[in-house]
Every structure is written in C-alpha cells, then in structure tokens.
Amino acid sequence: MEIAIPPGSAYVGIVRLAVGSLARSAGFDEERVDEIRIAVSEACTNAVLTNDEAGSAEAIAISWREESDHIVVEVGDRGASPEQQPSAADSQGFAPRLVMSVALLRELVDDLSFDPRPGGGTLTRLTFSRAG
Amino acid sequence: MELGLDVRKVDSHSVVDVKGEIDVYTAPKLREKLIELVSEGSYNVVVNLEGVDFLDSTGLGVLVGALKRVKAHDGSLSLVCTQDKILKIFKITGLTKVFPIHSSVNEAAGGAA
Numbered sequence: 401m402e403i404a405i406p407p408g409s410a411y412v413g414i415v416r417l418a419v420g421s422l423a424r425s426a427g428f429d430e431e432r433v434d435e436i437r438i439a440v441s442e443a444c445t446n447a448v449l450t451n452d453e454a455g456s457a458e459a460i461a462i463s464w465r466e467e468s469d470h471i472v473v474e475v476g477d478r479g480a481s482p483e484q485q486p487s488a489a490d491s492q493g494f495a496p497r498l499v500m501s502v503a504l505l506r507e508l509v510d511d512l513s514f515d516p517r518p519g520g521g522t523l524t525r526l527t528f529s530r531a532g
Numbered sequence: 533m534e535l536g537l538d539v540r541k542v543d544s545h546s547v548v549d550v551k552g553e554i555d556v557y558t559a560p561k562l563r564e565k566l567i568e569l570v571s572e573g574s575y576n577v578v579v580n581l582e583g584v585d586f587l588d589s590t591g592l593g594v595l596v597g598a599l600k601r602v603k604a605h606d607g608s609l610s611l612v613c614t615q616d617k618i619l620k621i622f623k624i625t626g627l628t629k630v631f632p633i634h635s636s637v638n639e640a641a642g643g644a645a
Contacts, residue, residue, distance in 0.1 A: 409555075409556040409557040410557050412555055412556055412557060413553065413555060413557060416555075416586070431617075434617050437586075438586075438588065438621070441555065441586075441588055442588060442589060445555065445556040445588060445589065445590060448556060449556070492600060494596050494600070494630075495625075496593075497589050497590060497592070497593035498589070500589045500592050500593070500625040500627075501588075501589035503624055503625050503626075504588075504589060504621065504624055504625065507624045508624075
C-alpha cells in the first residue's frame, strides 16, 4: 500500500491514523501499534522538515509492505539523510530534535536504514518484526 | 487535529494543561504559549501531559526550549505524566534525567519529589 502526502506538517497525523489501522489489522498488539505509529510519524516528520529545508515541494511517499515475518515501511523525501545532518549537542548539552528523533527510531524499530534515493533525497526504511 | 492548552495558577506556578496530540503540526502552538508565559514573567512552569495522547521529537524540542528559557530566569519547568506510552518517549531520549516528572499537578507545583 502506498500513501503520498503533501509536504506539510498538517498531514503527518493522517499518516498516523492510517498506520495505526494497518498495524492493528496486521495483528500487532496495542503497545506495538503505538510504537509503530510513533516511529512512522517520526520518519514522516523528518521527511516533511528536510523537504522544507531542501526547498522541495514534492509529496512525501510512504509505502507499507507486509511480509510473512515482518512489515516494511518506507518514507521517501528529497532532503539530507539524518546521518548527514548536525548532531552536536548545544552549549547546555541538549541534543538537536533530529538526534532525539533518530534515538526514538532506533529504539522502536527492529531495523532502520537511511539510503540515498535516485534523483536525490533519502529513503528511510523501518522494519518491524512480527515476532518482536 | 487540535491541541488544547489551558493555563491556570497553582500557588506560585503556572500550570499548562495540554490535551491532544503534540506533533510537528501542533508543537508550534505549545511553543508560543510557553514563550508567552515566560515573557509575562512566569518562570515556574508545570506542563501537565496527562491529557496528551501522542508526543514526538518536535514536542520534546519545544519542552527543552522552554526549559532553557525558564532556567535563564532561574526558574523551573516540571512535567506531570503517568502514562507509560508518553514516559517511554522521555526515557528513550534520556530526558527523564533533565525534567522533573511528577505524578500530579499538586506534587509538581509543591516541589515534592
């Protein structure tokens, strides 16, 4: 299944609704449904913000694929990978928002990757194990 | 998607009762409210997250920004949260060490641990 949203912050909540429903239908328990919603929401938020920074008005492409033992969610944007963006803490020791976002993603997904997309941008891939 | 923000005074603290989802769309509204409070001279702030269904990194960023603002005035920013799904977000990002997190507004405003 694929969803494309305009690159605006108002649409991330709609993705959460859709993903919550898909995850429930796929048989995840409520706690895991919630974690999947958080992780996909973070990936979409990063995509919306990085598209904005890159000056891209292109839609954010989100795909949901169910395999026998896992689910793969991919979020495509036209901005820089989180791994290429500043990660240093500020003078008071606080991490940038994006570092907190990646910490949440790493904790909540079973496998996480950021890959370059053809034509520029980043494909964020979140894998959720059905067993986990 | 709406974010409810109600401000009340409890002793010397300004308490912000937040209702709804704090995400990239709604977080700016919370940021504006917290900046407004500090600019009005409220330096001891309690953010009550008991009515919050969802919190993400943009919401955390707003809370960290507000903490820096009140600290610049020797103030405090405490949170009220007992929901596991919200507490989990603070634990994963290490912010349980940064914010005093209480189980009730009275506890937060009273300064009890």
